[in-house]
Amino acid sequence: MEHIKIFKGDIIFTERPEVFTTYKDGFVVVKNGTILAVYKDIPESYKGLPVENHRDKLIIPGLVDLHVHGPQFDQVGLGMDKELIDWLNIYTFQLESKFKDVEYAKEVYTRFVEALVKGGTTRVCIYATIHKQSTELLYDLLIHKGIGAYVGKVNMDQNGGINLQEDTLESIENTEALIKKYKNHSMVKPIITPRFAPNCTTALLKALGDLAAKYNIPVQSHLSENKKEVEWVKELFSDCSSYGDVYNKYGLFGQKPTLMAHGIYLVEEEIEMLRNQEVTIVHCPDSNMNLASGIMPTRRWLNEGINIGLGSDVGGGHLLSMTQTMVRAIQNSKVLQSITGEKSLSTSEAFYMATKGGGSFFGKVGSFEKGYVFDALIIDDEKWTKERLTIQERLNRFIYTGDDRNIISRYCNGFYIK
Amino acid sequence: MEHIKIFKGDIIFTERPEVFTTYKDGFVVVKNGTILAVYKDIPESYKGLPVENHRDKLIIPGLVDLHVHGPQFDQVGLGMDKELIDWLNIYTFQLESKFKDVEYAKEVYTRFVEALVKGGTTRVCIYATIHKQSTELLYDLLIHKGIGAYVGKVNMDQNGGINLQEDTLESIENTEALIKKYKNHSMVKPIITPRFAPNCTTALLKALGDLAAKYNIPVQSHLSENKKEVEWVKELFSDCSSYGDVYNKYGLFGQKPTLMAHGIYLVEEEIEMLRNQEVTIVHCPDSNMNLASGIMPTRRWLNEGINIGLGSDVGGGHLLSMTQTMVRAIQNSKVLQSITGEKSLSTSEAFYMATKGGGSFFGKVGSFEKGYVFDALIIDDEKWTKERLTIQERLNRFIYTGDDRNIISRYCNGFYIK
Known part of the structure; x- marks a missing residue:
């Protein structure tokens, strides 16, 4: 299990154009840069592994x-x-x-x-x-x-x-x-x-x-x-x-x-x-x-x-x-x-x-589905936003009004980008 | 002369819609919040008065x-x-x-x-x-x-x-x-x-x-x-x-x-x-x-x-x-x-x-002509920009690509806004 990384946060992505997929306080499990699965609750088998916890932050595809x-x-x-x-x-x-x-x-x-x-x-x-x-x-x-x-x-x-x-x-x-x-x-x-x-x-x-x-x-x-x-x-x-x-x-x-x-x-x-x-x-x-x-x-x-x-x-x-x-x-x-x-x-x-x-x-890029590589952004939106809005509304607000200041971490192919 | 403020910088504004007026390293002279004049070179009579020097910054109307x-x-x-x-x-x-x-x-x-x-x-x-x-x-x-x-x-x-x-x-x-x-x-x-x-x-x-x-x-x-x-x-x-x-x-x-x-x-x-x-x-x-x-x-x-x-x-x-x-x-x-x-x-x-x-x-707001009140923004654009571009090009770039991070000071009616 040593190559596994687990990212926790408010996850949102689009499997299909018509609809967003969201996980409040969800987990993305990544092995060697590739996504194994996204979970609402972390399965027993992964418990004990370290989790990179982006609590209250949005996790979106790069x-x-x-x-x-x-x-x-x-x-x-x-x-x-x-x-x-x-x-x-x-x-x-x-x-x-x-x-x-x-x-x-x-x-x-x-x-x-x-x-x-x-x-x-x-x-x-x-x-x-x-x-x-x-x-x-x-x-x-x-x-x-x-x-x-x-x-x-x-x-x-x-x-x-x-x-x-x-x-x-x-x-x-x-x-x-x-x-x-x-x-x-x-x-x-x-x-x-x-x-x-x-x-x-x-x-x-x-x-x-x-x-x-x-x-x-x-x-x-x-x-x-x-x-x-x-x-x-x-x-x-x-x-x-x-x-x-x-x-x-x-x-x-x-x-x-x-x-x-x-x-x-x-x-x-x-x-x-x-x-x-x-x-x-x-x-x-x-x-x-x-x-x-x-x-x-x-x-x-x-x-x-x-x-x-x-x-x-x-x-x-x-x-x-x-x-x-x-x-x-x-x-x-x-x-x-x-x-x-x-x-x-x-x-x-x-x-x-x-x-x-x-x-x-x-290739398999741009989603958090199984088999996709982990390209991701961690988005820190304003405090008052998190309390009042759904994940989808928060993403909407980031898209319309956010900028690079809201992006606090970037990953490509599973790696953190400095 | 105690109510006079002099602002120095790269000044740009529009007297008419068709054209920009610019002063490289120019001076705006303001008395009790109202503009007396804009100068390329400061007249003898104002010499000795303190100058707020925004060197290499743009000065534009609020x-x-x-x-x-x-x-x-x-x-x-x-x-x-x-x-x-x-x-x-x-x-x-x-x-x-x-x-x-x-x-x-x-x-x-x-x-x-x-x-x-x-x-x-x-x-x-x-x-x-x-x-x-x-x-x-x-x-x-x-x-x-x-x-x-x-x-x-x-x-x-x-x-x-x-x-x-x-x-x-x-x-x-x-x-x-x-x-x-x-x-x-x-x-x-x-x-x-x-x-x-x-x-x-x-x-x-x-x-x-x-x-x-x-x-x-x-x-x-x-x-x-x-x-x-x-x-x-x-x-x-x-x-x-x-x-x-x-x-x-x-x-x-x-x-x-x-x-x-x-x-x-x-x-x-x-x-x-x-x-x-x-x-x-x-x-x-x-x-x-x-x-x-x-x-x-x-x-x-x-x-x-x-x-x-x-x-x-x-x-x-x-x-x-x-x-x-x-x-x-x-x-x-x-x-x-x-x-x-x-x-x-x-x-x-x-x-x-x-x-x-x-x-x-x-009223008389939005220009640096004589008689207008001094509403202004001080714009700090990137170093490389200043060296290569005209004042007008720099304003264009600020308009198209700049944001609040470029605005380092704001004035309204002659007063600095905290």
């Missing part, structure tokens, strides 16, 4: 951010006066070009990783930049920190401007080198990351699809975020029947586990491919509002059977907080409700997206 | 929240699964009925006032509840704290349910008693507060209009927040030509300075009255999203010449933060931009609404 740009942490809250393509060209590509300088990258990435973990994110899918050395540094910072991550060296060999564009071959070589270096790491792994279709030649897309297949590596990119972007893709890839088809043609659309950020303006063909090829859409509501991209019809995509996770999308989004991202997802769906009558997201649905839903990209 | 329900601080982040009328009946009216108990009120209001000030709000228009004693307590807490406020004892003599409804005469008497008690206070003053048309008989509305006229007291209420609410008002007041006309008929629509919260679904007649009778609309974007009320067409109302301020609308809104309220106002306007093409709000426009725009309800 939060999963499926879409964030590490370098753009340097521009949060800035340059919010443009829509996507101008925002990229005028602000973002200028910023990212600075990450050629490893010292610059180190300063930003160090702050980024600290803030990410402080905010309660324990699993994350990150876009770095095109730069190999800076990206290695980000891998190493995350490994040192102990959270779970997919990190993509960004690939872009066209339309990046003179400072943020790679030679096609160099792009492929650097990507493969990073894959070889990190593919066997248990917690921080590579992900194929064509920035978005307009930034990639067909030669590059084909090579990236081949790398994904060769090394069995997942894929992430952007899809149908902005109307002008969709038009541009149509012009650039006139032989493809849709934006999604560009990726699909090159083995980058569900042939390996795939994340596609945004997916606001999807056509029927894409919806079918997303469902049938089990591509996860990452909803980034703050970013969609900040860049005036539009509102993702979340309920419609859910009804279509598409898996949806949540992303902060810093720097299009301005906050790393996944709780505020949940709130914004709910708010976005309520704006649609006020226009179309479509049923908005419930808190449990948004919470599911940022825990078990998004966590599924990492 | 923030103005034109619409917040004090008691609902007790339900922030809860009950967000309903639209307006159900939300009021099922959650809010139950909660507010508890404020009959002064001890209960004291606990909530104490926390409310603390949180309000901590978040940087230095001027505020508050709805209390129908209860006289609890409302007095709120006045006294605010007076003790030293911020500027209008506090309304809420009036409602119909459709409040058995626990939250007053006798008409009692409602009027209690309102008049509070007016007499507080009308001559310099910082915390009464405001006539019919909850919203559906909660008031015509007898009550008439009496409230008379009180406003008799004592020269401003007015606040709710207007056209939700489609069903608008329909309901039409049924209840079938003799009135519009929702706004209900208030107007009884002298509650600009006959004295008036705030109307929301104003999403305005008709032509209302727009004209709002403009001609100089009624201020209070935009509460978080609340509008949380209660699926809809999106206020901010740009259209601005183009119509209507003055607009911002409100947190806690508890329909979930945060007291006026910076996050600015962000949400901008985001709301960008959602509309993505649908209708209407130009979204700039950061300076949103900042103006929460400072000089909203502040105008209190």
Whole structure:
């Protein structure tokens, strides 16, 4: 029994999107980082083992951010006066070009990783930049920190401007080198990351699809975020029947586990491919509002059977907080409700997206069911709250009004994160 | 010169909505709480006087929240699964009925006032509840704290349910008693507060209009927040030509300075009255999203010449933060931009609404121009930010990503707030 850890507290999680599962003064029993069971009362066989007692605190799954740009942490809250393509060209590509300088990258990435973990994110899918050395540094910072991550060296060999564009071959070589270096790491792994279709030649897309297949590596990119972007893709890839088809043609659309950020303006063909090829859409509501991209019809995509996770999308989004991202997802769906009558997201649905839903990209992550790894946050809410409210109401209040100050401990894969 | 205070730092404010005014290492000279001037370099005549040096900190006007329900601080982040009328009946009216108990009120209001000030709000228009004693307590807490406020004892003599409804005469008497008690206070003053048309008989509305006229007291209420609410008002007041006309008929629509919260679904007649009778609309974007009320067409109302301020609308809104309220106002306007093409709000426009725009309800408040009272916040942003960014970019970053931890000092009417 020596590898068993028992955590006691007010436990809440979502097995299904529709409903919260709660245990007042419950116990999570963890063996070698994996959950054996959750109990209302501790069974006889475990009695006598030490218990980490988080009395009156909430114990919730660690939060999963499926879409964030590490370098753009340097521009949060800035340059919010443009829509996507101008925002990229005028602000973002200028910023990212600075990450050629490893010292610059180190300063930003160090702050980024600290803030990410402080905010309660324990699993994350990150876009770095095109730069190999800076990206290695980000891998190493995350490994040192102990959270779970997919990190993509960004690939872009066209339309990046003179400072943020790679030679096609160099792009492929650097990507493969990073894959070889990190593919066997248990917690921080590579992900194929064509920035978005307009930034990639067909030669590059084909090579990236081949790398994904060769090394069995997942894929992430952007899809149908902005109307002008969709038009541009149509012009650039006139032989493809849709934006999604560009990726699909090159083995980058569900042939390996795939994340596609945004997916606001999807056509029927894409919806079918997303469902049938089990591509996860990452909803980034703050970013969609900040860049005036539009509102993702979340309920419609859910009804279509598409898996949806949540992303902060810093720097299009301005906050790393996944709780505020949940709130914004709910708010976005309520704006649609006020226009179309479509049923908005419930808190449990948004919470599911940022825990078990998004966590599924990492394996058995994001729930406290048997067999899941123990990723968890300990939440200290205000004294008066505990006395008056149910566990579910307390979680609601934390989601809507809490911040990193309420998170007093973080665990990933069973380990305490310092 | 003994009553002169000089504040030094990186000063930023909005004289006009379109543009920020900034002074790097500038000086604000304040005499008896009123600003004499802002300088890039301190004139000879002031040399030798002590300077409060906030080197490398931002100095910005204190923030103005034109619409917040004090008691609902007790339900922030809860009950967000309903639209307006159900939300009021099922959650809010139950909660507010508890404020009959002064001890209960004291606990909530104490926390409310603390949180309000901590978040940087230095001027505020508050709805209390129908209860006289609890409302007095709120006045006294605010007076003790030293911020500027209008506090309304809420009036409602119909459709409040058995626990939250007053006798008409009692409602009027209690309102008049509070007016007499507080009308001559310099910082915390009464405001006539019919909850919203559906909660008031015509007898009550008439009496409230008379009180406003008799004592020269401003007015606040709710207007056209939700489609069903608008329909309901039409049924209840079938003799009135519009929702706004209900208030107007009884002298509650600009006959004295008036705030109307929301104003999403305005008709032509209302727009004209709002403009001609100089009624201020209070935009509460978080609340509008949380209660699926809809999106206020901010740009259209601005183009119509209507003055607009911002409100947190806690508890329909979930945060007291006026910076996050600015962000949400901008985001709301960008959602509309993505649908209708209407130009979204700039950061300076949103900042103006929460400072000089909203502040105008209190007199010369919300700017650092000559003759304005010194309401100010000292903002400590991160070290790396100061080195790289302009003052305007730093303010942008504070607005989008900052919180109460960045606010290191608060002043209202020239006084430091403890």
